[in-house]
């Protein structure tokens with residue numbers, strides 16, 4: 335797959351603060367690429383450099399073969415950017431905003447259709463300042479898509495949304511991806527990254543810690559799988575302890591607790607089946623992105 339965005343050794347400082355130290359990654363055509371990291375990791379600064387809003391102190395960036403600073407006017411036509419709340423005038427009505435922003439583009443989407451798709455049709459005449467958090471968010475997504483961009487940059491897509499609105503927004507993003515739009519998603523929500531992103535760059539203190547699929551990151555971190563069940567009959571724990579994929583087996587209150595690598599569940603269930611043992615109340619905890627981040631950096635994404 336060809337590269338849509340190529341970031342090489344990006345560096346950006348604000349006075350004494352090194353916001354982005356050394357960031358490199360490639361975003362491929364048609365994927366949802368996540369940038370995940372704790373507050374202050376340098377995510378927004380990276381994205382703003384890609385958008386051409388900030389001049390890097392070092393490194394190179396190519397977006398659709400363009401230089402974000404030199405070719406800013408052309409890039410604006412092809413790159414959809416989610417505006418921050420403060421950038422939309424309070425008094426502008428929803429329909430007015432969409433019509434206005436669509437006028438900036440050579441071949442915009444039909445903004446009325448977009449308004450329907452985003453569930454904003456009944457708010458067409460409502461001023462931005464009177465919209466709920468979820469409605470503002472949907473409008474900002476609509477404004478990012480109204481130019482029919484090849485690439486959309488979405489920063490904190492679902493921050494401040496309730497769980498239902500968040501899930502609706504995820505569904506929407508999947509629909510947009512299926513129309514071939516490449517998306518860069520900045521987030522600090524694990525679940526969002528796991529659900530939506532084809533690949534994720536984990537960023538910490540201005541550096542890329544790892545880039546991979548969510549599953550690949552969890553695996554890379556060598557985080558163990560935890561399996562817990564109640565055997566239907568008394569069993570010899572050595573049956574499990576001897577398995578190469580298993581690292582530990584203990585018994586507690588009639589429950590068997592097994593830890594092991596990503597193949598441990600397969601190995602354990604095969605042994606149980608061969609021995610005619612049913613695993614009751616089976617629970618499996620898979621390693622997730624949060625585990626991977628902690629393993630790779632020693633810190634939690636949620637901050638602290």
Ligand SMILES: Nc1ncnc2c1ncn2[C@@H]1O[C@H](COP(=O)(O)OP(=O)(O)OP(=O)(O)O)[C@@H](O)[C@H]1O
Pocket residue numbers: 348351352353354371372373374375376377378379380522
């Ligand atoms: N305009 C600015 N002037 C000075 N320092 C800044 C500016 N913007 C960001 N910083 C600093 O640069 C560092 C990286 O900030 P950035 O906003 O890029 O991180 P982030 O990962 O997007 O964080 P968050 O998730 O909190 O938005 C932080 O230490 C921040 O305080």
